[in-house]
Amino acid sequence: SLEFHPDLPSKRVELRVRLSDPAPAGAVVDLRVPLPGAGEASPSEAQALFAEGGREVRLVLPLGASARPWSLEDPFLYEATVTLSAGGVSDRVKTYFGLRSIGVARVPGLGHPYVALNGKPVYLQMTLDQGWHPEGFTTWPNDAAMREEILIARRLGLNTIRTHVKVELPRKLYWADRLGVLVMSDVPNSWGEPDEAMQKEWETAFRGMVRRDFNHPSIFSWVLFNEQWGLQTKGGDGKASYRPETQEWVGTRVDLAKQLDPTRLVEDNSACNNDHVTTD
Secondary structure, three states: EEEEEEOOOOOOEEEEEEOOOOOOOOOOEEEEEOOOOOEEEEEEEEEEOOOOOOOOOOEEEEEEOOOOOOOOEEEEOEEEEEEEEEEOOOEEEEEEEOOOOOEEOOOOOOOOEEEEOOOOOOOOOOOEEOOOOOOEEOOOOOHHHHHHHOOOOOOOOOOOOEEEEOOHHHHHHOOOHHHHEEEEEOOOOOOOOOOOHHHHHHHHHHHHHHHHHHOOEEEEEEEEOOOOOOOOOEEEEEOOOHHHHHHHHHHHHHHHHHHHHOOEEEEEEOOOOOOOOEOO
């Protein structure tokens, strides 16, 4: 797996390469990224040697003084080629990343924080994206429909979508990356009670989402829970309540999210039906 950690202030990117099996002796990973204006002929390149039996290496690649950030106005994507060589055999993957930072900024005169993209506050003009389709209900009919969905958002004057309680297709996220729309990505909710099986299923889904979608620059926030869906326990009287032990578990999941992905905001919307808690 490949995990790109953009470092906008330093105009560089760190790549973390993880293997499913222990590395053999002499395993080398190479990263090549064409720089804007330079083309394929003069890419920036970095290389690292795996320790024998190791499973992870990190490479730092400078992007030059003319490094080009990913933004809503200019959603520039760096193309990257990663090659793993071992025992005379090479495995090559082509992918991309965006150079951008996500944080929180306060606007003078206002009493609440704003989401910040590349250090600048962004007023989120957002819609809830539930993605129902006459052709396939929750299944996209084709690639053109996914692209058009992002373009519709832009034509409406929106700059953000919230993919609601489902795991979106990577191709839809690609178009958000390519066309410049921010994405809040929801973890699917349970409709049952927060028992051990539900908690295990939730964590499996969330870990998988972070692992698969980490490199999409459009995603700026993980929404861990939607309101209290799947977080209430029924008592003997049939009434449901949000119990302290569940609240404690939700808090530990926020900590887990920050641990797995320190580059994005984490949103826990379980405290109240209308109030969101966003942390960086």
